[in-house]
Amino acid sequence: MQLINNVTFNYRYSNISLVIFNQCSFKIILLPKDPLLRLGERQQLVCSVQDCPVKPTLFWSSLEDRPLSALSSSNQTHSVLTLDPVGREHEGSLLCSVTCGAERRQMTTSVRVYSFPSAPVISGQDQLKLGVESALTCQVPDLYPTAHLNLSWFRGDTILMSGTSGPVEYKFTPQKQDSGGSITCRATLEIEKLPAQNTTRETTVLLNVLSPPTNTSLSVSPGEEVVEGQKVTFTCSSDGAPAPKLLVKRGEKVVRVHEDGSPLTFSIRSATLEDSASYLCEASNKHGSQAVSSVVTVRGQFAPISAKPLVSAERGSALTLTCRASGCRHSLTLLWRKMDRNQTVLQRTQQQDAQSELRLQELDLQDQGGYSCEAECDSVTRTTDIHVQVYSFPSDPVLEDPGPVLLGQKATFHCNVTNVFTDHQLRVRWLRRNQALMSETFSFSGSLAVTFSLKLVINSNSFLFFFADPPRMMSLSMNPGEEVLEGQRVTFTCRADGAPPPTLVIKRNGEELHVNSSTSTSLLTFDISSVGLEDSAQYECEAFNQYGNQSEVELVSNFVILPSSVVQEGQNVTVCCQTVSYPPSAVTLKKMTNGTVLSSSNGTFLLVNVTASDSGLYQVNVTNDLGYQIKVFSISVRGQLAGQTSGKWLTLCIYPTSALLLEYVRRSRKKGFYQLPQSAPPSTCG
Template identity: 25%
Template sequence: MGRIIPSVTMLLLVFGTFCIIFPFSDTAFEMEIAPAYKIAAQIGEKLVLTCSSSDCETPSFSWRTQMDNPLGGTVNHMGNNSILTMDPVGFANEHDYLCSAWCGDAKREKNIRVDIYSFPSDPVIEISTPLNAGEEASVTCKVDRVYPSDRLELQLEKNGAVLARREFYEDMSSTKTTETKSLTWTFSPTFEDNGKDITCVAELPIDEMEFEPKKRQTSRRLSVNCNLLNSNVQHIIVNDTLIVPHAQMSDSGLVNFEAKNDAMNKTERTTVPDNVQAFEMEIAPAYKIAAQIGDKLMLTCSSSGCETPSFSWRTQMDNPLGGTVNHMGNNSILTMDPVGFANEHDYLCSAWCGDAKREKNIRVDIYSFPSDPVIEISTPLNAGEEASVTCKVDRVYPSDRLELQLETNGAVLARREFYEEMSSTKTTETKSLTWTFSPTFEDNGKDITCVAELPIDEMEFEPKKRQTSRRLSVNSVPRITEFFIQPSTSVKEGENVTIICSVESNPPARIVLRRKSDNKDSVLYSKDGIVHVLHVTFLNAGNYECEAENTLGKSKVTARISVSKDDNLTPNKERPSAAVREGETVTMTCTSYGNPSPNISWTRHLFNGESQFLSENATLTINNIKAEDLGVYECESVNQFGREKNAVELIVQGLYNLIYCKPCFEILGLTLIMLKSVRIFAFDFCEVKNGP
């Protein structure tokens, strides 16, 4: 019979919590500019450029033009934003603007191109009046304040047919200025032209600029006069109505009207009652109007019942008109562009028809309320530190009628009226309201609203109420709102546990989860304040801490996990054993895994109660085994996080006391897995007898 050398293998199984390390990525400091890349701005309007940064608590900004020209505007820094305001836009603003943002040593830059143009109003059609059939006349189309005027295209149309067209590309000027451009068409009207519309189309087709509108048009109806035949009435004009200048009661009666139809070469006569129309005049708008400073205002005086009226304008106190007058047939137009303090008057329009005179007046009241209020917040807002919110309204008149109010969620925080600040000087003013407070973290994310009103009942204009809102961003020490263990703080061995720490913080906080220890705390790798612990053992029991920290401070909260044994996971306490025969060789192997690698040693329990050290190797071999070698052999595995032991009983049989056994033999597999301070152990014991 061959010699059988059984192998004794010990396996310690250690199940541990495997932690996945989620890398933290620092979001890069970035900036944006709005509008992006380029913008077309109209001369005289307001343009706001905004430079915004992200992922930087206290950025700094600067603005400049690429050629270091003056900015032509005002800069306002507000937290993570820097605003360049150009009001009004002018030729000095046609540049490439560069915004630079710094966060410590990090620097970002972006630029935007500002192109300017001017195309503020529809064209105006002027007709040489009166239009008499067969007499040469002209129609002129004008467009005011155009830039660049060399890109303008004008066209006169009637019923879709082009009457005249002009392009101004040859009129390029070396001087930057807005210009008035016109197109005139000369013709001899016929009575068939009466009632037809003539249209002027103006286009500024600059493809490299984005703005609207690029096309404007105006239409005007032609009124062509012809003379009645066989009439004794002087200076009669017909356009569906017989008009008698300086009409008297004696002019009433019948007139003979002769109409020729050239197509049929036929003349017919009819007698119709005359409709005598008296000389009258109107002014529009009627009675009074409120005009905003800086806007354009047109007053129109119109007459009826007169072929060739004459007009004049003046103020009641004979002050300068503060505008330009244009007489066009039965209309006289007084244009104030822009409206200013010099236009706050009663205006009188006089119209004459021969010796007859008519007069009407209109009151022009002026005001200024051109823009929404601006909210300025002293930044940064730190919880518990005094701060202020200021609401400003620019270019207000009359400012003594202004009312300002700061509110949040409908609750009034501060209010101010300016009726006591009446000034003897006419001027637009900037008014403000400041509210001082100590913000709390509960204020974070709330909207604060500034409401500005100019409630002048005696003036009709819109809007009389403007408002602006801004969201508060309050910095504070982090607040740990929740720190809990799922499913419970008391669990059984083998269960899974989730540790959750929820934090409210501005600026965002760094969250660290730790397992507390008398020697050294262990940091748990977490994502968003969450850690999963799989298959807990008694080694996972203890105190756990959540720490949240930002630039303003830190907060800590602790919780305790208790772990009890689960009967289903209790190791088999029966000691494994193996029987061998005298003279054989026995090999016992202890397999251990851990991080760091454990040290393995073998000892033998003597009958007197003492222990005999045998080896520091994982494998213990006994050659030529004797009866006195029987007993209990113990394997111990140790690293800095703990130790584990297991034992096997060796039975030695005499040479003639044989038992039937299998040809191979294992006692125990022992595996140890250790990760940081989290260790979970389970044991599986088996006994295999050897055979002949």
């Protein structure tokens, strides 16, 4: 027996038999194994190959009678099929075909899709009528597949009915006790291997049983017969759904209207003979109406009390309020109240002369407002109101200095009037050179210091002010561009306008590089005479003066070091690849036109006595256990110039990024420790 090129030959003396077999059998892995995908999402299927000694070929296809509407991408060992978004057309069997050398294999998977985007929707709960058979409908919009849907109706923990697919209708006759209760529709999508959190959703709604107004009532307190001057309170109420609109009429005139669903209550503080009438409480909604009435009779008593209704006085002065009552045959009680939230009692007297005085000393703002004088004779009460106005205007207005204002922008001027108060209107006029700019009228109720504002757009003809402007119209540019050759000269230019001219600063990674020495110019430049890799950074221009600052313009510069691409025939070329990575990387140089591959332990490759055949694209590949990076460059070999000798060395350097090292450090920090990867021995089959 002899092994030659992975083929085993068995020799026998009597006869010869040839047995050929593959030493290694490759495997196909499809992930996920049993795909269940949600409609509308972006999902990926991965077909990978293991133990294939050569570069395999992978291909996706559909076993259904329709084209495969998905995007596939492959690398050396696996192919990714992207469904973006997942649609119903992706449901069915998919086939991944793999060719490894001369051998071809296939693997199928069955894709299932579903959609359960929202909770069930219940309709009809706002159309329930008392005593009339009604129906509630439950359905789940955009659900798929509907054949696996189960819908159930619940009241509390009691199941009312169930159905499949949907919509499911529940019929019943609403009663009054059903109003305000709740009902639940629960939807369950019964699909194998569907995550539990995506299986069941439910919706609960409150039942609103509609009915016309009922139990309408009108109550009168203290009763339907009252004495002149007594307080009379009316309360109108009714039940119904929706809540009925309530109104109270006196004769044919509407006295009060109420639409918020609560009882309507109003009072007559002191009944008069004219308040004797028939009062009607009417309740109505779109399903009906109901009304009740009550007749109120007012009997006469003593004459009304008298007082001056409006009194004005200056702040700090004294004021005496007087009210009189007549016609009471018995002892008369006079009561003064402040008409505030608490109806504070200020003074109570019991006398025969039917006159009472309330003295207010050193009037102030809190003394302003309404006062009431109540006269009570037996059980009859009469009331009159007095309104006290307090005013104050002790000094002239003060115009504030506006300070510097900005040219072309709005400026606000303030006029202050202190310790002023009046319930009357106060007029303010703005004047410039006896010309009226603006006139306003104000009313006040509680402020003792008032500021009036005037806004103007300032131009060169308006006022003699110092004009100022914060930094604006900033720009930061770089010449020749954001990608330059090593050793080139780079110039940064920072510009900004402002008044006064702003100070300009150029920073690199937050550290100050250069500041303009004079603020008379709005331009700042900074040069790097010979740029290097260490100059790749974030550059920022900042401008500021005493009226503001701006530093929004940023420039991220990545200086790329490019090798020379033109060499002379006969020269010796050194290609060096410098990288920072851990674990250490293996470096290869590949000629793209003929596939020639060179390896190097230190990243240096020698091309001796180059000729025109060495022209073309070259690929440098840097690889370690964490991944790889590729850099492609070109070499153009020109004919040797007359009189030029060969053998001259030229060095080209390639600088890949250090992402491999950074990724390794990132992983180690994330875990809290790291372990150097061990190189696995090459796999063999036998």
